[in-house]
Every structure is written in structure tokens, then in C-alpha cells.
Amino acid sequence: MFDKFEEFMNKYFTPLANKMDRNIYLSAIKKAMVAMTPILIIGSFALIPDALPNMIGKNNPVSEWITANSSIISIPYTVGMGMMALYVAAIISYHLAISHKLDVPGCVTMGVMGYLILAVDMTKDGGIDATYLGTKGLFVSMFGAIAAVELFRWCKKKNFTIKMPDSVPDFVSKSFEMIPISIIVIGFFLIIRVVCVNLLHTMPPMIFTYILAPLVGSMDNPFAYTFLKILQCLLFFFGIHPAVLSPVTSPISTQFLAENMASFKAGQTLTHFFTPGMDSAFGNFTGTGVTFGLVFWFMFSRASAQKKIGRIALIPALFGINEPILFGAPVVLNPLFFIPFVIIGPIVSSFGAWAMHFGWLKMSIFTPPYVGVFLEGYLATFDWRSILVNGMQLIVSIIIWYPFAKLAERRELEAESKKKKAISEDDEALIDDLDLDF
Numbered sequence: 001m002f003d004k005f006e007e008f009m010n011k012y013f014t015p016l017a018n019k020m021d022r023n024i025y026l027s028a029i030k031k032a033m034v035a036m037t038p039i040l041i042i043g044s045f046a047l048i049p050d051a052l053p054n055m056i057g058k059n060n061p062v063s064e065w066i067t068a069n070s071s072i073i074s075i076p077y078t079v080g081m082g083m084m085a086l087y088v089a090a091i092i093s094y095h096l097a098i099s100h101k102l103d104v105p106g107c108v109t110m111g112v113m114g115y116l117i118l119a120v121d122m123t124k125d126g127g128i129d130a131t132y133l134g135t136k137g138l139f140v141s142m143f144g145a146i147a148a149v150e151l152f153r154w155c156k157k158k159n160f161t162i163k164m165p166d167s168v169p170d171f172v173s174k175s176f177e178m179i180p181i182s183i184i185v186i187g188f189f190l191i192i193r194v195v196c197v198n199l200l201h202t203m204p205p206m207i208f209t210y211i212l213a214p215l216v217g218s219m220d221n222p223f224a225y226t227f228l229k230i231l232q233c234l235l236f237f238f239g240i241h242p243a244v245l246s247p248v249t250s251p252i253s254t255q256f257l258a259e260n261m262a263s264f265k266a267g268q269t270l271t272h273f274f275t276p277g278m279d280s281a282f283g284n285f286t287g288t289g290v291t292f293g294l295v296f297w298f299m300f301s302r303a304s305a306q307k308k309i310g311r312i313a314l315i316p317a318l319f320g321i322n323e324p325i326l327f328g329a330p331v332v333l334n335p336l337f338f339i340p341f342v343i344i345g346p347i348v349s350s351f352g353a354w355a356m357h358f359g360w361l362k363m364s365i366f367t368p369p370y371v372g373v374f375l376e377g378y379l380a381t382f383d384w385r386s387i388l389v390n391g392m393q394l395i396v397s398i399i400i401w402y403p404f405a406k407l408a409e410r411r412e413l414e415a416e417s418k419k420k421k422a423i424s425e426d427d428e429a430l431i432d433d434l435d436l437d438f
Helices: 002-022 024-035 037-056 061-068 075-100 104-119 137-159 171-197 203-220 221-238 240-266 276-284 291-300 302-320 323-328 335-349 351-357 376-383 384-419 423-432
Strands: none
Touching: 002 335, 024 037, 024 075, 024 203, 024 240, 024 384, 037 061, 037 075, 037 240, 075 104, 075 137, 075 240, 075 351, 104 171, 104 203, 104 291, 104 351, 137 171, 137 240, 137 384, 171 423, 203 240, 221 240, 221 335, 240 276, 276 351, 276 376, 276 384, 291 302, 291 323, 291 335, 302 323, 302 384, 335 351, 351 384, 376 384
16 A cells, blocks of 8 residues: 555655755745744844843843833844835845846846835835735735746847947946846836726735735644645655745744744734744744654664664754755655554644644744754744743654564564674685685
């Protein structure tokens, strides 16, 4: 039965996942979201001081200094998280320009400008409304960047440019080449904006909000989150890194983090559990599928090869990296480990989501760097109960992996025994006595 399932996956699902991973547009989005990691961490750090007065009291020099300088302390958050969509548009445009071998400065300029035409609105006093410069504008920034670069490429292909003599310096020539392209790109986005505002009576980013609302909203459902973890483990089981899903999941989790941070700053209740910090600290606790139990039992295995793999995989697992055990055991493409990894592991991965959903654990406002198990969960939530949740994940993982690890150990010992019996002691002694030096 497993052979048929593996054949089905290799025939239909694996090629699709590989195609997604090689897609230049999804790749550009993934790279852009990875590049946002420092901004997420720094922006999260900038909000920590706001929490201190509630922890140590407001009537002391430290709290009073924080309150007086709150506007300065929050600047990294404002210009980081608050303008993330702008950076994403620029980075996506950059990577697409590299992939298509186009003029990078020109593509980045058009990508950012196209996004801003769709997203920026003016306030009554003549200022700029920054609502969609942050994470709320992520999806429209992706669209703007991709559409602008594709228009740029189409214009170059159709030679809608101004060619200057070879004697003209290159930087001047490229500036003139951009004039027709700029007119076409800007005109395209202006038409979209006019249609949305005058006919649909809404800003373009809201169109994406309406279209993607079911997808975005579903990720705050623990059932949907558990299904996501199953899908990630299924991909990894067949050797495909679950990062292929990040172009879809990362913008949503990042947007939820920003909304949580804004709610925290305003003193309101946090509403989203699906954030990067939560997903890393609980969803990927000791690695995708919570495989620490297998590492634990391999460390005490009677099979020498498994014992070595377990000891090698221990330290990486404590920092959320489980590729050593996935490919060393192996878990990947091993029918013996399908149930604990693909079926049970995702349920254990979702413990944090369920705890936050029912209010047993605070929701995350912080995306900590990789600081190791237990500490990462606490920093993501600033809730001591995160240690209990991680502890439950650790214990349950050790329990559920026990019978499968023991069965693997028995098979490995049988294989080792056959290897030893392949050559008798007399034959081995005879081989040792032979002079086989050349």
C-alpha cells in the first residue's frame, strides 16, 4: 500500500512541489520574506521596552525614562515593520530583474513605484496615509513588483525604448531607455487605481484583502494550522523542504505579527496565534514534526550506527534543526516512520496553537532569533507557560517515537548481525594472513 502511495506522490505531487520551488516568482517572494527576518527581529525588540513598565511598575526611573522616550524607541518598529511592504516590493523586483537579466535599478524603481501607486493614499491634511506601507500591503506589493517587472520585460522585448548612440554614456542611455517603459508601467498602475477607486469605491489593497480573506482568516484556525503542519511533514517525508510553502504562509504570519504588535502597543487584546515566532518556537519545536523523541531513543540505541546518529543530531535538534535525523535515520522515505512523522508529529507541533486559541498561552509579539528550545518559546510569548507547552511536546514526542525507534533498532541489529556473519572467523583470519599488498 505504501509503495502505491509513494508512486502517487512521486508522479503527481513531487513534480508540482519541485516546480513551485523552481518558480522564479515564488522564489523571489520567498527570498524577500527571508530578507525581512532582521526587520522582524529588530521591530520586535523595539516593543519590548513598552512592556517593562507593566512588569516593574510605572513609578520608577526606568519606566519613566521609557515612557518619555517611547516615540524614539519605537522608531525601528515604525520604519521597519511599518514600511515592510515597500522593502518587499524592492527585493522582489531585484530578484526578478536578476532572473530575467534586466536592468536592476530600472526594475526596482518601477516595482516600487507601481506598488506605491496602488497602495498610497493621501490624508485630508495633505500627508501620506501609511496604512498599506506595512504588512497590510504585502500582497499588493507582491503584485505590484511582479506586474511592473513583467511589463518592463515586455517593453524590452517589443523594443519600446529609446535607443541612444553608442557614444552616449551607459548611465545616460539607460535613463532615456526608461522613459517609454516608465510611461507604460505608470499608466498601467494608474488605470488599475482609477478603476478601483472610482468604479469599485475602494483602494486596490482592499481588493486583495477581499480575495484572500478566506485564506488569511483560515490560518488563525488551529485545525487549519494542524493541516498545514501535516502538509509540511508530508513534503519533507518525500525529501522536499517545506520552505516551498513559505511564499504563501510567510506574508500571512508576518501580517498577523504586525497586527499583534500594533494591538500590544495600543493596549488591546492580541488576536492572532499564527506568527513567525510561534511557528518556530512551537510548530517547529526541535525541528519539523517534533522529531526529538527519535533523537532521544537513537542516543541510547544498542545499534552503533543509530547511537552515533542520535548523538550527532542532538545539538542541532535543540536549536530547531532536524535535518541530521531526517536524513541520517533516515526518516525521509522510510515507511516505518511515516505515522509518527506525518500523522502524529503535526498534532504535537500544533500544541502551541491550541494553547493560544483557548487562552492558555499568550499570543506572540516577538520573533526571537534561534536561541534554542524553551528559551525561544518564552521570548516569543513572554509567558512562563510556554515552558510547560514545550515540555509537553518533548515528553509526548519521546513517548510516541518509542515503539518506532525500537522497531528500527531491532532491524538495524539484525542487519549488523548479518554483516558479521557474512564472513566466518576462520575466513577472516585467513584473509588477514594473506599478503595482499601491491
